[in-house]
Amino acid sequence: MAKSKNKSQMKWFRVDLHIHTPASSLCYLDKNVRFIDILRKTAEKQLDAIAITDHNTVVGIAEFRRRLDTLRFLRDTHRLTPAEASELEECEQLLSRILVLPGFEFTATLGFHILAIFPPETSIRKLEHILLELNVPEEKLDEGTSEIGATTDVLTAYSLLNKAGALVIAAHANSNHGVAMQDFNFGGQTKISYTQDPNLHALEVTDLASRSKKATARFYNGTKPEYPRRMHCIQGSDAHRLERDPSDKSGRLGIGDRCTEMLLPEVSFEAIKDLLTSTDFDRTRPAKQISLPDVIMQAQQSGPGPSLVFYERLSSRKQQMEEVAKDAVALANGGGGRIIIGAAREPGAVKGVDNPEALAERVQQYIESAVQPRLKVKVEIVQSQGKNVLIVSVPDGTSPPYLLKPAQVWVRKDASTVPASPEDIVKLVSKYHSEKTLSFGPDVQPQQTHSLHDPPKNGVEIIDYTTRDGVNYYTMKDLRNGSIVTNVTRGSARKLWRYAIEEHESGKFDPSKIQWREGMGIWKTYRRGNEIRYNLVQRDADGRLHVYYGVTDEGLHGAWRAFALPAEELEDSQDTVSKEPVEVIS
Incomplete structure (x- = not known):
């Protein structure tokens, strides 16, 4: 034994x-x-x-x-x-x-x-x-x-x-x-x-x-x-x-x-x-049964917007493929987002797609061949109400303005894709060809760069924000299911999302205190009730910091598990970064 x-x-x-x-x-x-x-x-x-x-x-x-x-x-x-x-x-x-x-x-x-x-x-x-x-x-x-x-x-x-x-x-x-x-x-x-x-x-x-x-x-x-x-x-x-x-x-x-x-x-x-x-x-x-979110229904509840597009049906005809490519260009020019194929915008309206593997490959190949500079998208097949639905994830473009051959630049205006005006193109060039980072304070580079790891399985990330009339409007990513929600304010946010926004706006984040490990880092731990939570960070290949707020032990996977507090430190409630008492959030 x-x-x-x-x-x-x-x-x-x-x-x-x-x-x-x-x-x-x-x-x-x-x-x-x-x-x-x-x-x-x-x-x-x-x-x-x-x-x-x-x-x-x-x-x-x-x-x-x-x-x-x-x-x-x-x-x-x-x-x-x-x-x-x-x-x-x-x-x-x-x-x-x-x-x-x-x-x-x-x-x-x-x-x-x-x-x-x-x-x-x-x-x-x-x-x-x-x-x-x-x-x-x-x-x-x-x-x-x-x-x-x-x-x-x-x-x-x-x-x-x-x-x-x-x-x-x-x-x-x-x-x-x-x-x-x-x-x-x-x-x-x-x-x-x-x-x-x-x-x-x-x-x-x-x-x-x-x-x-x-x-x-x-x-x-x-x-x-x-x-x-x-x-x-x-x-x-x-x-x-x-x-x-x-x-x-x-x-x-x-x-x-x-x-x-x-x-x-x-x-x-x-x-x-x-x-x-x-x-x-x-x-x-x-094992307890876990409650799996239906990401399509969640997206439908949010509705179409600057980062979300719906196609109830899609054929492989060139005309429809070109419409999807236009949306991909607009999303890449506007911070990224998702194109959902096989579901309408109305909650519960899911048609699904036939032969999803072939359609996914067709969509991916068309976008990557029709968009300049080359835009790499990810196409996933997910289940919603027992039907196959495609999610095309478009990244925040690193080399805008993106255009559809021969020379069409598209942007998102609210929930619509429209041709870019000359002013839009100037903004794209000036915004993205300067250093694009959130205002996290003085930056400290890790010793070497690493490829981006999958984020933790729970917590929240602030992707971007804009200021209108003195109010910050945030784009937030829920790490449990990858859903992205726009126009989140400090006043409308609740619980963990509000905590993340408050931490960001407080200016407390100090990159010099990050403990780095193979391109991944930890900068804060805190206690919410009886649960220890971690604020984690990693840098992508473009040098941009991704900060993950409120990750629990269950959200740590793969290399992220290295940041889990040992049981004896959990009992003592000591901060693994500053060695000060863990901050208690009621």
Whole structure:
């Protein structure tokens, strides 16, 4: 058994160790799902680790690795299309903060299912060799089906998998094809051995959150003479689709709909296995369901404006593509923004788009070929009311004025895109070709520049502001969902947004006190109620500072986790930057 470690040095991570892909060909419900879609949904559900566990095959994880290798080869040989470059960039960003573990769901004799999960570096050849050792027929290796005939008995499978270095988990143990089904009579001693075998590390159960006296975790708590070994019980989604369909009465879950939180020193295969082979039983718990915002409905509630454009429908005809490119030019000239395709401006009016991947590539290619200087946009496919919608994110242009070939300059006036006047063009040149930074006070450069990291997962950023009649009007970005809201004032803002504006207007920000780490920095911590919050900062490639106000521990991901206060400092409530008491915000 692994020894217990200092819990004060650990954090709770969200883990789903039972996810299928279209390689589970006979039972996966969304046949056109790509691995980038799985990664996007994993990030959306705020999961830190997943395991790919297709039925008696590793085709799914193998195809994903081949896709990554192909894209990287094309990048190295300078042959990537814009869409492929965007896909690779997004994949690598997501993989930098999500642990993906390879594995499979093995069908033992009598139909019992066993999850086998391996370290991320495990080769496909080794995984297939193990499946062959388990007597999965060679001709079945690529089928991805749970119906494969006689293979290997449960106890032999546990032993073989454990010796191969796998994390061995009895899949949905208390449900169909589970080794702990209470109403399935296959011999008392057999059932005891199937759930108490030392080569089995944990039970995956479907009632982990239940408080019933008959809950599986309570039954295997080590108090019964015939079941003396207390078992780790976790839960997984067993996702056979990307997201749950509320109209599907079968109850099939989507990615992360039923997952486990684990208290770990880090999110790694070794840390997870150490926990599930330890005697620490208070470091796992059923994860709470998170409330996912519908970014399209949020945008509709804000309505069209200087940074937001709606297209209810869009064809690939040149005339309509040119209209989208005009909007992209205007947004780039005016601070950036979003173009939403497949939804009208009225709340709840979502038409969706057909063949979203092809349309997304067409839009991106047209904008990047028609706009001068070259404008790189990001096109995402999101779900709203069960329909596919495109979001075209247009950056704040760094080399304006942008124009549509041959020489058309466009700008946004309120909620309309209009030709730029000579005065508009003069303003663009004078505004953007001088140093464009918010008035944060004296600036201090870090030792070297770094590429921009993804921002924290919560908090707020002030993107820009203008002053009219003595009142500052701010453009704010909500880091939880990426939504941008314009014309926010100190008087109209509430809670965290008001705090960010007050901090900005107070002039307290002093870049000389930033503690830098690889292009990222922290300059203040404060306490709101019982929660510690962080004000963080990073510099982009153009030298512009991005300040993130009010980030919580849950918002720290990837390299940002380095700024989390250790537990002992949380208890002492000491500021990590100034070493003064943490400011209390009521």
